[in-house]
Amino acid sequence: MQPAAGSVFPLDVTSIPTKATWPYAQQWSFGVQRELPKAFVLNMAYVGSKGTKLTVERQLNQLRPLPASENPFALNEPLTIADCTVPAPNYQRLDH
Numbered sequence: 001m002q003p004a005a006g007s008v009f010p011l012d013v014t015s016i017p018t019k020a021t022w023p024y025a026q027q028w029s030f031g032v033q034r035e036l037p038k039a040f041v042l043n044m045a046y047v048g049s050k051g052t053k054l055t056v057e058r059q060l061n062q063l064r065p066l067p068a069s070e071n072p073f074a075l076n077e078p079l080t081i082a083d084c085t086v087p088a089p090n091y092q093r094l095d096h
Contacts, residue, residue: 023054024051026049030046030047
């Protein structure tokens with residue numbers, strides 16, 4: 001199903017939770033350094049992070065992906081503003 005020409009599509013639906021939860025992130029690191037014979041140094045480290053109760057925005061009206069045969073863009077091709085701009089209906093340029 002294709003959207004009508006000039007329509008505002010796709011619409012975005014965003015919900016706000018009624019009960020607030022406070023998100024937080026934890027970060028940690030641990031390292032060990034040892035001097036070895038013949039002027040060598042061994043350095044080992046571990047770093048980590050964890051996010052809890054992070055906010056998620058769900059795209060409820062997300063378009064389904066197109067099959068590769070119908071997709072006008074190549075793999076990993078970035079979109080430009082020209083790709084996303086649709087002229088208004090009955091738009092006429094004044095310089096013609």
